[in-house]
Amino acid sequence: MSNESLANLLKEERRFAPPADLAANANVTAEAYEQAAADRLGFWAEQARRLSWAKEPTKTLDWSNPPFAKWFEDGQLNVAYNCVDRHVEAGNGDRVAIHFEGEPGDSRSITYAELKDEVSRAANALLELGVRKGDRVAIYMPMIPETAIAMLASARIGAAHSVVFGGFSADALATRIKDADAKVVITADGGYRRGQPSALKPAVDDAVAKAAGTVEHVLVVRRTGQDVAFDAERDVWWDELVGRQSAEHTPEAFDAEHPLFILYTSGTTGKPKGILHTSGGYLTQTAYTHWAVFDLKPETDVYWCTADVGWVTGHSYIVYGPLANGATQVMYEGTPDTPHQGRFWEIVEKYRVSILYTAPTAIRTFMKWGDDIPAQFDLTSLRVLGSVGEPINPEAWVWYRKNIGADRTPVVDTWWQTETGAMMISPLPGVTETKPGSAQRPLPGISATVVDDEANEVPDGGGGYLVLTEPWPSMLRTIWGDDQRFLDTYWSRFEGKYFAGDGAKKDDDGDIWLLGRVDDVMLVSGHNISTTEVESALVSHPAVAEAAVVGAADDTTGQAIVAFVILRGSAAEDEKLVAELRDHVGATLGPIAKPKRVLPVAELPKTRSGKIMRRLLRDVAENRQLGDVTTLTDSTVMTLIQSKLPSSSSED
Numbered sequence: 089m090s091n092e093s094l095a096n097l098l099k100e101e102r103r104f105a106p107p108a109d110l111a112a113n114a115n116v117t118a119e120a121y122e123q124a125a126a127d128r129l130g131f132w133a134e135q136a137r138r139l140s141w142a143k144e145p146t147k148t149l150d151w152s153n154p155p156f157a158k159w160f161e162d163g164q165l166n167v168a169y170n171c172v173d174r175h176v177e178a179g180n181g182d183r184v185a186i187h188f189e190g191e192p193g194d195s196r197s198i199t200y201a202e203l204k205d206e207v208s209r210a211a212n213a214l215l216e217l218g219v220r221k222g223d224r225v226a227i228y229m230p231m232i233p234e235t236a237i238a239m240l241a242s243a244r245i246g247a248a249h250s251v252v253f254g255g256f257s258a259d260a261l262a263t264r265i266k267d268a269d270a271k272v273v274i275t276a277d278g279g280y281r282r283g284q285p286s287a288l289k290p291a292v293d294d295a296v297a298k299a300a301g302t303v304e305h306v307l308v309v310r311r312t313g314q315d316v317a318f319d320a321e322r323d324v325w326w327d328e329l330v331g332r333q334s335a336e337h338t339p340e341a342f343d344a345e346h347p348l349f350i351l352y353t354s355g356t357t358g359k360p361k362g363i364l365h366t367s368g369g370y371l372t373q374t375a376y377t378h379w380a381v382f383d384l385k386p387e388t389d390v391y392w393c394t395a396d397v398g399w400v401t402g403h404s405y406i407v408y409g410p411l412a413n414g415a416t417q418v419m420y421e422g423t424p425d426t427p428h429q430g431r432f433w434e435i436v437e438k439y440r441v442s443i444l445y446t447a448p449t450a451i452r453t454f455m456k457w458g459d460d461i462p463a464q465f466d467l468t469s470l471r472v473l474g475s476v477g478e479p480i481n482p483e484a485w486v487w488y489r490k491n492i493g494a495d496r497t498p499v500v501d502t503w504w505q506t507e508t509g510a511m512m513i514s515p516l517p518g519v520t521e522t523k524p525g526s527a528q529r530p531l532p533g534i535s536a537t538v539v540d541d542e543a544n545e546v547p548d549g550g551g552g553y554l555v556l557t558e559p560w561p562s563m564l565r566t567i568w569g570d571d572q573r574f575l576d577t578y579w580s581r582f583e584g585k586y587f588a589g590d591g592a593k594k595d596d597d598g599d600i601w602l603l604g605r606v607d608d609v610m611l612v613s614g615h616n617i618s619t620t621e622v623e624s625a626l627v628s629h630p631a632v633a634e635a636a637v638v639g640a641a642d643d644t645t646g647q648a649i650v651a652f653v654i655l656r657g658s659a660a661e662d663e664k665l666v667a668e669l670r671d672h673v674g675a676t677l678g679p680i681a682k683p684k685r686v687l688p689v690a691e692l693p694k695t696r697s698g699k700i701m702r703r704l705l706r707d708v709a710e711n712r713q714l715g716d717v718t719t720l721t722d723s724t725v726m727t728l729i730q731s732k733l734p735s736s737s738s739e740d
């Protein structure tokens with residue numbers, strides 16, 4: 089970004105008060121903000137008491153060597169015990185922990201008592217394979233219960249896991265195995281994806297060979313039953329090894345700062361970073377935020393997070409947060425359109441899901457498919473809707489609330505990152521009057537603000553860089569094996585503050601609006617303009633389902649705004665519509681934000697976690713060789729988009 093702060097263009101006046109019944113019984117009231125502001129560390133010390141500690145911490149935060157934080161340093165706990173055993177000991181062993189729904193329609197419900205047995209068996213199996221406290225275990229799996237069990241089993245014996253999303257290539261897996269020096273890889277023969285069994289084991293064989301040397305064993309879950317190569321020395325079947333273990337395993341207590349996992353960021357902006365999370369602080373904040381932001385009532389709610397366990401959302405809000413809270417949740421293996429485009433809503437209806445957590449990319453896809461699809465299902469069980477992963481366009485937010493939430497349920501837009509480990513900025517459903525498209529306010533105990541180039545806090549109504557000004561319990565501890573990169577990436581831009589890499593603005597009430605990556609901010613005729621705001625203006629036109637905007641080098645204006653749009657089902661793609669869309673943005677945001685070109689496309693380049701990769705579109709718009717495409721879902725998309733470019737432009 090240049091020295092001028094981000095222009096504040098988007099005006100969004102719609103407001104939604106919390107439903108009275110929810111507010112009356114909410115887990116968290118407005119007092120939490122005051123309490124945490126008065127004594128931030130005292131607030132987190134109190135939240136840490138949600139957990140069962142083998143040794144209670146007496147210290148909350150050691151910040152004597154910033155930015156290397158230690159939280160609850162002298163406390164000891166076992167994370168898996170907290171997520172499983174203690175619920176059984178409290179008499180809730182019969183409560184369902186996971187309702188698993190396979191893509192082909194198979195299903196299976198696992199109680200907390202059963203989960204305890206399975207995790208204990210898997211922990212004993214890892215011990216038999218030679219895994220010890222301090223080792224690393226790589227996990228490359230489909231979305232099945234064994235994935236969560238494998239993570240908890242590693243945690244239970246003090247081995248850090250490194251989950252690699254099952255859609256990644258053998259090369260990506262090899263790099264991650266090598267970077268973390270994994271001793272064991274846990275995988276499956278395959279998983280179901282878009283109606284087909286899709287193999288995983290061959291990629292593991294390939295990756296283990298490439299990583300050369302560190303992996304001693306590969307533990308293989310039978311999921312699809314497809315034929316896979318098997319190395320009798322190295323490979324073991326899960327059902328054979330885990331199946332014959334004892335269901336008794338006594339959890340050992342580890343230090344609060346013992347490593348829990350390494351997870352690589354989704355790679356939207358460049359080479360993924362191996363983010364290290366530790367135990368006590370991470371579990372405290374994931375448990376607290378999951379309970380507070382979703383108003384979780386573990387006895388009655390059915391919770392469903394549609395993310396893959398391979399992303400941080402799956403770590404914090406499928407495995408650790410919900411299970412630490414003793415929640416009942418749905419886990420779904422497949423895609424939203426298999427076997428039909430109503431699959432998600434069918435699942436909500438079947439399990440009476442009450443809390444749904446999904447991503448803007450999915451919501452925009454549902455908008456594109458049409459309102460009539462969710463309308464065919466009974467969604468009345470829903471009471472809180474969440475969003476995460478990208479800025480949510482106001483129109484998508486309103487669509488979500490109206491078509492999924494019957495215009496009744498609060499929508500909580502949660503801002504956070506792999507690095508933050510847990511939610512940081514979000515409304516609270518029983519407290520906040522929500523604004524479509526805004527994550528609004530740092531959660532109790534969290535200090536975030538927006539600063540300008542000189543690190544000065546911007547006034548209300550101003551825009552700039554999102555920073556976190558105080559340490560938080562679930563913060564990353566470093567980049568695995570690379571403290572220097574940790575310092576350079578997050579702590580060098582603004583002294584003493586964590587720089588998130590995202591642009592943001594504060595509205596006149598002081599609420600925070602996320603405006604996308606700072607790398608994506610455009611500089612047009614001397615004005616910094618956020619891609620998010622122009623995209624949101626485009627999505628507010630009835631013909632547009634999804635939009636991606638970039639700034640391309642331009643002789644007269646410095647950068648010119650180029651927009652790629654996916655049209656809704658019925659819209660006709662012609663010159664007239666393109667002109668109309670350009671005018672619509674001009675009318676919504678002002679003439680400065682009017683795109684120079686609008687290009688209707690069939691698909692947009694996205695990461696495997698569904699985020700738009702604007703840097704590739706910028707390469708296309710500037711006629712450059714494409715940058716790194718390894719985290720892209722489908723590289724043929726780029727060829728299609730490139731072929732569109734020369735002919736469909738429209739210029740003043």
Ligand code: ATP
Nearest residue numbers: 353354355356357477478479502503504505506602
């Ligand atoms: P990389 O850092 O490798 O480029 P990534 O940033 O996509 O990958 P994640 O940690 O999965 O990896 O994503 C965090 C980012 O996602 C945030 O920095 C932000 O840009 C975006 N994000 C997540 N939630 C929200 C939200 N509610 N509103 C706006 N942006 C969000």
Ligand code: MG
Nearest residue numbers: 353357505589
């Ligand atoms: Mg990032």
